[in-house]
Amino acid sequence: MADLNTKQKILNASVRLFNENGMANVRLQQIAKEIGISPGNLAYHFRNKEAIIEAINDDLYREAAEILSTYRIFPNLIDFDNQLTKYFSFIQKYPFYFLDLLEIERHYPAIRSKRQLHISKMISQIRKRFDFNYNRGLVIEEPRKGVYNGVANAIWVLITFWVPQNLVRGLEKSMDVTQFKEMVWNQVYPYFTDRGIAEYEQLIRPLLKKPSSEN
Amino acid sequence: MADLNTKQKILNASVRLFNENGMANVRLQQIAKEIGISPGNLAYHFRNKEAIIEAINDDLYREAAEILSTYRIFPNLIDFDNQLTKYFSFIQKYPFYFLDLLEIERHYPAIRSKRQLHISKMISQIRKRFDFNYNRGLVIEEPRKGVYNGVANAIWVLITFWVPQNLVRGLEKSMDVTQFKEMVWNQVYPYFTDRGIAEYEQLIRPLLKKPSSEN
DNA sequence: GTCTATAGAGTGATAGAC
DNA sequence: GTCTATCACTCTATAGAC
Structure with a gap:
């Protein structure tokens, strides 16, 4: 090593x-x-700087794709919570990537299409969870066409920028995975049915209890 | 002119x-x-590039401070909705600023402290709205210490990055102020009391009706 | 595979005439 | 206030020895 x-x-x-x-x-x-x-x-x-960046980019997308691939036939609430845990670690490992996104896209167009594709996959996977959980009776029917697309988009923004921006603001001390996940879950909360709220309170809320600070 | x-x-x-x-x-x-x-x-x-950037920065903060200053003695739900409308225009006017934030901070440290101050003011103003609306009985008591700070933080991330990131992704066509505001309101929704929900449905929801597309 | 040395292509900033 | 010309510097990329 x-x-x-x-x-x-x-x-x-x-x-x-x-x-x-x-x-x-x-x-x-x-x-x-x-x-x-x-x-x-x-x-x-x-050969040049771009070659370094492309190599890093490949590693990075291998990891990201692996997280996405944990989406299962039965994508229940716990499943999503697990994915969030993994994303949190991932983003903490490569914060520069999310802060420099625009610069990367401008200077290395080859990387751009890969990224756009990954974002689309990620958002569409989040979006699919709404359909799945609608069928299970956990979330309400989409109030208007496009609403759940909008929510999925907001979730993506938060997952992608909450961690790096808090790092920039020097708040790494007060940043933990629990806070991160609770924030994301809040996006879904307004659309839970009563059954959805019940399942959330039973299965997810206990996972969001802050670990005692004496550790 | x-x-x-x-x-x-x-x-x-x-x-x-x-x-x-x-x-x-x-x-x-x-x-x-x-x-x-x-x-x-x-x-x-x-004199140099920094002087240009500082001048733009001054204009920019003058506008931003003006939006913040509309916070009133009686900051009700409509008041916040109005502020969101103004923020939406503001961010659309200067998307580069939010995409290049980190670079600006690195190269022009003088600007950094101003920005950090403004972010703190913005988040703390959002935070205060929770106290105010708790006193009015519209939102529940803070479930745990720090929760409302976390929500205020998430709202800030969304206000700040949702617009520029959608621009980067080439989605300006499908982006409107209604979608933006609904997304922000969703952050508050989980914490509304029944009375809060009622007031929201009565006063705010009608404002979020998409204007008919024939225009 | 690894090194030293430097060419080549910008870029921000300045000098000095008008 | 505005111009042309150019300096001083930075950074990437390459040449060629070991």
């Missing part, structure tokens, strides 16, 4: 520096210096 | 270009070219 190959060292250092300084502000020399190699050597392993 | 002074022309062109390309990607020469002046002339009016 202590002796990773140079290629992997470069990727690890890049992610670390990107998270700290933002992608646009990290110089190739800085990455090289960070792991004690020369700029020339770095260029030997990655 | 057609003959603004050069200083104002520079600011207008800068905002336009920043919105299109992102602040970091707009060259001083590009701004100069946009309004048909030389780079030297631009430098005469603004």
Whole structure:
């Protein structure tokens, strides 16, 4: 473990520096210096900066796709809660990616389409949960056409930006997965039926109890 | 109106270009070219790029502060709904600012403290509305300490990032103020008392009816 | 695979004439 | 107030030795 190959060292250092300084502000020399190699050597392993970013991007989407793939035949409330837990860790691992999204899209268009596709999948998966839970009688019928699309969109915004923005504001201390999940669940709450509220209170609410601070 | 002074022309062109390309990607020469002046002339009016950004920032905060200042002695539900309408226009006017937030903070620290202050004011004003409406019997008592701070925070994230992110995703067509406001109101909904729900349905819901698309 | 050294392409900012 | 010309600097990418 202590002796990773140079290629992997470069990727690890890049992610670390990107998270700290933002992608646009990290110089190739800085990455090289960070792991004690020369700029020339770095260029030997990655043709250019874009190649580094694409490699990171691939890793990142592999992880993201894995989270999405846990969507099951029976996507109940607990299932979604589990997914949220995983997303929380994921976003904490790559905050730069969500803060630099627009810059990435502008400078590396190849990455853009991949991302747009993933966002669509994510939102549509969230959207499908409404249909599923409507059939189970846990959420009400869509009040007007497009409402649940809107809610799914809001959930995506919160999942995607709540963590990085709190990091930027220096609130990492007061940020925990419980708060994150409760916030997301609040998006669904207005659309629960009585049965939905009952199931939520029984299955999910207990999971959102703050762990005692003495730990 | 057609003959603004050069200083104002520079600011207008800068905002336009920043919105299109992102602040970091707009060259001083590009701004100069946009309004048909030389780079030297631009430098005469603004010492450097930071001076341009600070001037825009000042305008921007003047507008933002004006919206916040409409918080009244009697901040009822309609009052908040009005504020949301104003915020929606404001954010549409300066989307670059919310997308480039992190870059601005990194490169122009003077701007950072102003922004942090404004965010705090905004969130704390949202937070105060919960106390006020608790006293009026429209929202329930805070279930646990910190919950309403969390909701106020989520509302801020949504107000701040929903519009710019939908612009980035190319969804400006399907984006309207009604959808925006309904999404924000959904944050409050889980905490309404029965009386709160009644007042919401009576006063706010009618405002959220989509205008007929034939217009 | 790794190094040193530097070419090449901008970009922000300035000098000085008009 | 406005212009042209250019300096000083930064950063990416490459050349070529080991």
